Amino acid sequence: MEMLCEIHPLHEWRGLLSQLVKMAFSIFSIIGTLPIVIVFGLYFIITINSYLKTKNLSTIFFSLSFLATTLTYTVWGLRVFLLPQYDPHISNLLPYWTSAYLFASLSLIFLDFACIELSGIENKRIKQIIYSIILITYSILVAILFIGFEVEITTFMDVSDLSISNIFVYAYFILLLLFYLTLPNIVFINYIRTSILKTSLTYKKVRTIEMGLSLFTIGTILDGARFPSNIGILIARILIMIGGLIMLIGFTFKPRAKED
Numbered sequence: 001m002e003m004l005c006e007i008h009p010l011h012e013w014r015g016l017l018s019q020l021v022k023m024a025f026s027i028f029s030i031i032g033t034l035p036i037v038i039v040f041g042l043y044f045i046i047t048i049n050s051y052l053k054t055k056n057l058s059t060i061f062f063s064l065s066f067l068a069t070t071l072t073y074t075v076w077g078l079r080v081f082l083l084p085q086y087d088p089h090i091s092n093l094l095p096y097w098t099s100a101y102l103f104a105s106l107s108l109i110f111l112d113f114a115c116i117e118l119s120g121i122e123n124k125r126i127k128q129i130i131y132s133i134i135l136i137t138y139s140i141l142v143a144i145l146f147i148g149f150e151v152e153i154t155t156f157m158d159v160s161d162l163s164i165s166n167i168f169v170y171a172y173f174i175l176l177l178l179f180y181l182t183l184p185n186i187v188f189i190n191y192i193r194t195s196i197l198k199t200s201l202t203y204k205k206v207r208t209i210e211m212g213l214s215l216f217t218i219g220t221i222l223d224g225a226r227f228p229s230n231i232g233i234l235i236a237r238i239l240i241m242i243g244g245l246i247m248l249i250g251f252t253f254k255p256r257a258k259e260d
Contacts, residue, residue, distance in 0.1 A: 032157055032237050033077045039241045040070040043248050050252065061114035062251055066244070068107035075100045079159070086160045090151060097162045098145050101173075105141055108180035108220075109134055115184035115213070118206060119191045130183070137176055144169060157233055177224055181217045188213065205253050212246025215239050 047063035050056075079096035087093060112134055121127050154163040164170040188210040195203050219239030222232065 030080070032234050033073050033080065036237050036241055037070055037073045037077060040066050040073070040244055043244055044070055046248065047251065058114045058117035059251075061110045061117060062247075065107050065110035065114060066248075068103045068110060069240075069244070072100050072103040072107060075103060083159075085158065086155070088153060088160065090153065090162065093153075093160065093162050094151070097151075101145060102142065105138055105176070105180070108177070109138055111213075112180060112183050115187050115209075118202070118209070119187045120202065121187070134180075134183075137179070141173075141176060144172070174224075177221070181220060185210070185213060185217060201253070205250050208250030208253060209247045210250075212243045212248075212250060214243070216243030216247065219243055 043066040044063055047059060047066055051059040051063055075096050079093070083092055083096075113131070116127060116130060149169045150165040151162045152165045154161055164173065188206050191206050192203070192210060195206075197203055216239070219236045219242075222236035223240065
């Protein structure tokens, strides 16, 4: 009996060590989170530095979008490191989950604003209507997140996470995601299609950014769809990073000597 009592603490420490290893070194959680935080953090630094030089409105919107994306995945990374791998308590997971949704939505909203400004929509009334719709839909999202709704424990990238069990809230979130992602693509594709000056700097910027935006859109939709496969999730996040990189290249595109 005494021997069992002596062994028991050792088993406890081994169990705790095993839990810490699982929590901190879940390979898919690390690979799927850390690179995207670093990459979009660099994008933010580059764009905010550009804004300080140019004071351009589309620049600050791009910068804020990259910052919000960085914070989205930073929150997820904190959840991986600070909570047990398979935490069964919704109350522990909810703050991280809610924060990630808020930051992710802000990322898409600022991306929409940046694309609208860069595309040069001249009709102020149309711009005001678009901005109003975006802000109203986001306000509803914030209200839903803070009022609360039914969620359930699920597993995502080898750790416990939350999923929306209320079908109406889930449908609203999906529609909002599609709206926020579709809008800038429509604006840019329409600009590319109708632009007369195919050799202008703005046209080249928009065309390049749209290429990146397309990959970013596909990756975000796949990530939001919560693939059961870790490989599928990693592919989605790689698409997000590559899309962000191409958008950054387009955004920082410099004219040649004779270009406007």
